[in-house]
Amino acid sequence: MSTYSDLRQDSFQGLETLATAFEGLVRNWKFSSELTGDVITPLQGSNWNGDAAESAATAVTKARNELDAAFEEASAIAKALREAHSELAAARADLDAALKKAADHSLTVDADGANVSWPAPTSEADKHDPSYEQTYRRLAQEVGVDISKAVARAEAADAAAATALGGATGTDRTAFRPSSGPEEQGKQAADLLKLAGNISDAQLDQLNKLLKDHANDPQFTTAFYNRLGPDGFLKYYGSMATLSSGKDGRRPQAIADLQKNLGLALATATDTHNLPHLSDEWEAGLRRAGATRVEVLPGGSNRASGSVQPYGYQILSNILQAGKYDPHFLNPVAEHVTQLAEMPGFFTSTPWIGSDLDQMKLLRGPDGGFNPMVGVLDALGRNPEAATKFFHDLKTEYNLDGSVKSYSQANDYLAKLTAGGDQSPLQDILQGNGFIPSGHAEAPGVHALGLALEAATTGRASDASPDAPLPQHTPEMAKVMHDVVDRFGNGDGPKLLRKGADFADLAPSLGNLTAAYMGDVQSSLDLYDKTLPTYGAPAKLDHDNTAKLLGALGRNPEAYGAIAQAQQAYTTAHIQDVILHRDSHGAQFDTAVFNAAHPGGEVAGILTSARTDALVNEMKDDAKAYNDSIDRNVKWGRKVWDMTGGKLLAPVPGAVPVVNYLIDHATSSYYIKDVNTADAAVSSYDSGVSAVQSSVKEAVEQASQGTGLTQTQIEDLSTGAVHAAEAGESHSRGLFTMAING
Known part of the structure; x- marks a missing residue:
């Protein structure tokens, strides 16, 4: 399902029939219980001993395991088919509503759904009415947008169904697969995140459940982040959050849950005590991506020159506020962000406008700020070992791209972070400031600094x-x-x-x-x-x-x-x-x-x-x-x-x-x-x-x-x-x- 024509012509009745059939198969599944009652139980009570008995028991047990695996695979397929049908049918309903709106207003949609036209005026009054064309142009644009959304919803449903069915059946064609292992499930979760702004509510719920269920599993989390890559991780999540900013219902809370789940998973994947864990190269790539603009806003939506995009660290900031992090990962990120924030205007000189920040409201802090120092300091406050090292140990200096510039430099973070006036790395851009640098440390950054200092001096995490x-x-x-x-x-x-x-x-x-x-x-x-x-x-x-x-x-x-x-x-x-x-x-x-x-x-x-x-x-x-x-x-x-x-x-x-x-x-x-x-x-x-x-x-x-x-x-x-x-x-x-x- 990838085109307007496909969505227009298909009623999805066949898919509904297939989903119903698989659901009936699962509901009426009796093979395992019959094998147990008719064969295994009598065999165990027969007192049959010897090599032949052991071989028979092994063969029958293997058969039962295969049947159990088949049941789980059938259940997963039934679920994937039902979700695919629900989403595709909903996309078709959205398209029908758009086409009805077009018909009600005498609009014409071409065969590809790409162009919507309106009738030429026939009466003299319409010919001389300046609002005639404006009204129809607006209606045509609305119908065009509705058609595009319906097709995008169908494409997302297709992609999600392919991912779910692949995870349900696996790649082994010689045996049933009861459930994919943690690595495969991690890749499945990554593929869901790649849907970005096209993800449905059901798919977002599935992604959150996968991340929450496997937050402490290093195999799952490492596979998840490796499949995305540091650049992709920030881009896909950032796009999902910005394109969800205009949605209501459950979506804002689901994005907040995702942000937390991503942080917990990242902490597990970057813990060097876990096997496996993300490599130093992956973490270096994250620092590079953190100091790079990430394209999450539609280009040209606000200005002739195109929208200004956020830095990767501005996307990462709130994610770091969940999870217990290994200093091996957290401290290089904290040091790099701090050194960037010390550069005048690095995070605060962007000429944001209100509509930009409205689209990124699910990425920004609860106070509306956009300085990643807040998230970094909050993370240090939750991780006392890292906080003590950050304020005590000799510092590592980083280049702009996050690569190491020099080691064992004098630690001046306390002095720099507590500087007054417009040299403060804790200043921010807030609506009350007119989206320009405030010229002084803002309260959220100061509060987060306090939590980090408490953790560094007392060894007590702020969330303890x-x-x-x-x-x-x-x-x-x-x-x-x-x-x-x-x-x-x-x-x-x-x-x-x-x-x-x-x-x-x-x-x-x-x-x-x-x-x-x-x-x-x-x-x-x-x-x-x-x-x-x-x-x-x-x-x-x-x-x-x-x-x-x-x-x-x-x-x-x-x-x-x-x-x-x-x-x-x-x-x-x-x-x-x-x-x-x-x-x-x-x-x-x-x-x-x-x-x-x-x-x-x-x-x-x-x-x-x-x-x-x-x-x-x-x-x-x-x-x-x-x-x-x-x-x-x-x-x-x-x-x-x-x-x-x-x-x-x-x-x-x-x-x-x-x-x-x-x-x-x-x-x-x-x-x-x-x-x-x-x-x-x-x-x-x-x-x-x-x-x-x-x-x-x-x-x-x-x-x-x-x-x-x-x-x-x-x-x-x-x-x-x-x-x-x-x-x-x-x-x-x-x-x-x-x-x-x-």
Whole structure:
């Protein structure tokens, strides 16, 4: 079925009869059950032994397997024939509707269906009516388009039927084929993707099912992507998405599902731990295709010079947001995209117009942006190992075509991605910008950068369960954290995090990773206390830069909540540790408790000062945002507790009964501010000081229970710890008021 004439003349009655016959054959299939009941079961119960018996059993079993294979092949053929008939009959109905429209308006369609003409005017009124020809020309164009769509639908149905029937029967003509193997099914899925914009809803459903069912099968996924090739993969998917942009119904969701399924399959196919997997040459070809324009928009549809086409990486971007990727594949792509994005205007200077972007709406991000950095950073956020390598390891420089230019270059990705102003690789083209470069980092890219940095420094994927434990900090993770603190606690860093600044949306993520490194934060603020434990490798944070960063983050409610909860949990755990092991401190036990309370006070003092400044000067007394954040971020208090105090209690005799009490109070809401207080500055300061006092006192009193200390000793310890924390709070507040935070 390839021409208008074929579709016009065929009623497909023969195909319908054949599909019905195969369906009846499958419904009434009894061969296998009859062979089992009449032959195999009696044979097994006959007690016949010997070589002849074994030969007979082998032959009969082989016959049954052949019958089962024949049944599966017949079922697959019946399904393929029925789907082909449904689609071809629908295409014929579409054509009949177009021809009826032509007849109703006295239009004439030639024998090839290529030309539609209209009658010449006969009346004097029609001859002098300027709208006569315009009206008929429009009708003729509409009928011509409808005819073309009907023929294209029939061609797609033909191609899909050939693919399905080939997959059902295989190439072996000497035996039945129950189902094709994963490699053949991968090729079948690739052939469906090659239908691009001509794919029907039924065929798209079939493609999605194949990809979803075999997403973790390296044989299927490798065969799928090898058959398409990197260039074909991007072109066929891009064409399918753009030509589906005007369709409604289930199509948009089906394309979204396909995008996800392609990402999951790509992750499997590029995992070097799998056999087989895609070659380095294939991946090099993908980088080359990523930096090349891919023709997915109809040429000349919008301009005399033809439509501008998207880069391959702009098509790939959202696909990368699904799947767990091997750094061997993801990092070269991430590095290449970043280096291209660093080139002024590479992804943002295209003179897009609204109709172009409307056609590509299923390829663009949810925000409407089209910068592939968003998808790459999001992928890094879901793949912590790759994220750590991206920000830590020496970088590889790539040529424009994705080939390697040089190895072992200094890693400057953090500096480049956090550049302010029009040098930012995170700027984008959005409708609100008039489809021109925005001149600054856009919020979606900044948010994705935050997820990537969290993954790189904490080892936690952005899509991990909130209850998932944090892995120990490795030296590489700690080094990235050190670099982040230096970047945003120094120079223009704090200003970039201010409300309304380029990287204000990064503050919540920086708050999360600061919470995860609370031991390092407190160690950096108290330079003389070497007993403060860190979680894995130490980050060796700079004192001034850490203080400045805390001051900047304290102005953001979400960051404030995460850090405050973590500070409270860490300080509680450290005080508890000192009290539970007081014998090791000897005569300096009291001092050790006071020392444990002091750095927590320093963190709290900077946070309180920053919150006060924000409430008075930036947020106009919007204390509710801070209070809500404290409640939302209780998870960070619990995570830090699990990393510190929770591990310490288990081996200590008599300590278990206070675990639940301590965790509840270690993550309590001491930092919540009374929103009804008239003076925002005074109430913010008072609540901050009160938080330090109450939390430290509670920590000492509860950790001391069951340790043999008298009530007087406990009171002396808790009061001394409160004064130590107050001293830390006062000192750090002084640092803040001297504007060390920039």
